[in-house]
Amino acid sequence: VDLNTLKAANIIGIQIEFAKVILAGEVTxxxxxxxxxxxxxxxxxxxxxxxxxxx
Numbered sequence: 001v002d003l004n005t006l007k008a009a010n011i012i013g014i015q016i017e018f019a020k021v022i023l024a025g026e027v028t029x030x031x032x033x034x035x036x037x038x039x040x041x042x043x044x045x046x047x048x049x050x051x052x053x054x055x
Contacts (some may be wrong), residue, residue, distance in 0.1 A: 001021075001031055001032065001033050001034065001036070002033075002034040002035050002036065003016070003017075003018075003019060003035060003036065006019060018037065019036050019037070020036065020037040020038070020039065021033060021036050021037070021038045021039065021042045021046075022039045022041070022042055023039060023041035023042040023044075023045050026045070027042075027045040027046050027048070027049040027051065028049060029049060029051075030049050030050035030051040030052075031046060031049070031051040032051060032052050032053075032054060033046060033051070033052075033053050033054065034054045034055075035054070035055065038053055
């Protein structure tokens with residue numbers, strides 16, 4: 001998941017330059033987050049599900 005993925009899915013607007021992932025629910029599928037800011041809680045949930053955060 002990166003900024004372009006979020007734009008393509010119409011989750012954020014095309015003019016948005018930054019996004020931050022926050023924990024709001026459960027993460028059950030491993031995902032890779034690239035180039036997005038991530039809160040401590042979201043980071044822990046993503047990593048616990050087998051995912052990773054890439055800068």
